[in-house]
Amino acid sequence: MLHIVKTEWLKIQKYRAFWWVMAITALTYPGINYMGLAIYNQAGGKDNKQRDLVKMLVGNPFSFPETWHTTAYFSSWFIFIPAIVVIMLITNEYTYKTNRQNIIDGWSRKDFMVAKLMDVIMLSALVTVLYAVVALSIGLSNSPAEKADTKWQQAYYIGLFALQSFSQLSLAFLTGFLFRKSFIALAVFSFYFIIAEPVAVKVLKYKYHNEIGRFFPREISDRLLPVPAFVGKFNEDAYKASLNEIQYHVYYTLILLAITWMFCFWLNNRRDL
């Protein structure tokens, strides 16, 4: 296992595109959250009374423990950036035919897929650490002293964020694995992820009053991170329901992940390279 990880590191460490995209990811996570914090701080304008009123209505989404949830939600919007890296890492292998060379040089087909699984796990871990650092630093700088005890209360969102990232990056991997060409895979993934599925879920829900959309590949893990508490205040019942659904979507996500990777391993073992 260690030699597989080492080999993948050799492929990645001098891959400039990887570092560029990771740098963009590293900027977007703090960027979106600090932007949210700035908007929150300026809400209500210069009038102290109005500001207090806003804060009374929405609470403080950027202080502990809520910052874990709020930051996870905003950061999750940008999962498509590391998804680009995942798609590039797998489609590069097909473009350069190095997937064949890896097998010729002595990897089994299973080793190759384990290597790619490790890439996705590593990227999921990286973005999760990035999110956790942003959430912690925002929480530390925006929480009153009396909230120190609640610091880790919602830290389970780290696990939910990691699971969602892993699930959605696995879908990106599946797209690259099936389509093999980077431009086609990126186009298909972007269209499905940003347009097709969200529209389909909303149309099914609001036009046909059908909740089947919650079992769509992206939506299954999207529901691990519901809207933050301050948004939930506009519809308390729906918010509570979405929080209750999380536990079920953890299981659905795990099942989807198992199906996705089992299918990839199975297909890679069967098809000609």
Add this chain to the structure above:
Amino acid sequence: MSVLSLQGISKSYGRIRALDNLSFDVPEGCIFGVLGPNGSGKTTLLSIVLDVLKADNGQFRWFGNPGSPEQRKKIGSLLETPNFYHYLSAANNLKITHSISGRGGATEIDHVLQKVSLYERRNSRFSSYSLGMKQRLAVAAALLGNPSVLVLDEPTNGLDPVGIAEIRELMLELNRNGHTIIMASHLLDEVEKVCTHVAILKKGTLLTTGPVEDILVDEDIIEISAANPEALVAAMKKWGIAQSVSVKDNRVYLVFPKGTARPDEINRYCFSQGIVLEHLVIKKKRLEAKFFELTNN
């Protein structure tokens, strides 16, 4: 002992039969050429024994055992095209080869790059290489760790005449040191110069296999000439010792069953008939001629 043994290998792409019940053995210590026109199944065959393609039927054995990743690690291979990460340098690409196969090491990477004359460009990106340099790097990767068996698919592709000669010398040197080399090629001249054994394929079927000498020499040909070719032909036909007598460019060709030609007797007979030979040579059939004969091209 056979390094590689194929038994009934078949492979189809839809309705096209790429390989049809192929069986042959590759003896240890030989340079084995897999020959065939374009589309004869050479690369498909090598892809199957390297587990890149799955055979529909049949099996193959490396060193008497079914193919496995552990065995492939011991084989240096170049299949079809040089496959490397375009954004990495030659040295970094070979580090990946080493990491996967376990063959070679840091100092040996430098050594193989020197051997294929790429050492000066070892830190340049693969994408900046010419076709010939890419091919050299693929040969370097195959040589890494000094594997006892090499599988080379069209190893001189894209190389200039000097490069072709270098690779040829390299293969002969490796073979002298006991390495077994399996190479696919359609360059008959190349194969004839280096291979000890061949298998000739056509449309996925095996036409013949064995030592090059046995395949080329299925009859003896003696080439003779004299001042009066007509008299020479008449004398040979009258004698009736040869299977056939033909003339081309004032040279007379006598064909005998394999192993029966006696040049000394021919010389003696001609002299007894008052004909002095100016030229007498035992001709070997060229692989090219044999190849065309077998493949009906």
